[in-house]
Amino acid sequence: MSKIKLAIFDLDGVITSTTEEHFKAWTLLFIKHFGIRLDQDLEVYTKGVSRIESFKILLKHSKVDIDDMKLIECLANEKNEIYKELISEFNESKICPGVIDVLNFLKQKNIKIALGSASKNAPYLIRSLKLEQYFDYIVDPTGKNSKPAPDIFLDAVNHFGYDPEEAIAFEDAEAGVKAIKNAHIFAIGVGDEDLKDADVKFKSLTDLKSSILENIIRGN
Ligand code: B16
Numbered sequence: 607m608s609k610i611k612l613a614i615f616d617l618d619g620v621i622t623s624t625t626e627e628h629f630k631a632w633t634l635l636f637i638k639h640f641g642i643r644l645d646q647d648l649e650v651y652t653k654g655v656s657r658i659e660s661f662k663i664l665l666k667h668s669k670v671d672i673d674d675m676k677l678i679e680c681l682a683n684e685k686n687e688i689y690k691e692l693i694s695e696f697n698e699s700k701i702c703p704g705v706i707d708v709l710n711f712l713k714q715k716n717i718k719i720a721l722g723s724a725s726k727n728a729p730y731l732i733r734s735l736k737l738e739q740y741f742d743y744i745v746d747p748t749g750k751n752s753k754p755a756p757d758i759f760l761d762a763v764n765h766f767g768y769d770p771e772e773a774i775a776f777e778d779a780e781a782g783v784k785a786i787k788n789a790h791i792f793a794i795g796v797g798d799e800d801l802k803d804a805d806v807k808f809k810s811l812t813d814l815k816s817s818i819l820e821n822i823i824r825g826n
């Protein structure tokens with residue numbers, strides 16, 4: 607009998623990788639409007655962070671002051687148009703290694719699957735990747751506090767009426783792992799980042815063998 611009833615997945619960096627496209631879109635926007643070439647090292651600060659929060663972080667690092675919230679929103683929308691163009695060709699080949707095996711394993715165990723992404727483009731990407739059939743629920747990040755706030759992960763748990771202890775969540779970003787732990791959910795870190803707050807960590811989901819996952823969902 608498994609203790610875990612729900613698995614929540616982050617999108618960028620776990621299901622697919624859109625980090626490059628997000629940062630390229632910001633880079634093009636900053637060159638066009640401010641004549642500034644963003645330092646690649648800034649990318650990590652925007653991972654898992656909402657569109658507006660990412661923009662504010664990049665503006666601060668670039669020492670550009672904009673007080674007008676309408677202008678911030680307008681420029682963030684422009685970045686999103688560039689980003690949408692960059693992801694317009696995404697298909698199944700962009701699914702990260704090991705994802706399908708993990709999703710199939712969870713389905714077999716009758717564990718609900720939710721998407722807990724900060725991205726408003728998540729439903730579009732899940733359709734492009736042809737993964738809709740796996741997801742029982744996709745969190746709408748609109749109006750929710752950005753990760754590391756727990757809002758996105760708690761919304762998924764509350765949607766099913768479960769307790770946080772009955773869920774696990776997968777994340778690639780520091781802000782995301784913090785959000786999971788702030789929601790009191792078991793955190794599975796994925797990828798190259800340090801992610802010191804994660805309960806367990808794998809370089810890739812291909813390293814998460816079904817015997818390990820079985821133990822995690824039994825709460826061992
Ligand atoms: P959008 P995740 C995050 O995705 C990205 O890592 C982050 O770079 C982006 O700013 C955020 O989504 C919002 O995305 O502009 O598409 O709404 O890791 O939470 O899946």
Ligand code: MG
Binds near residue numbers: 618778
């Ligand atoms: Mg992510």
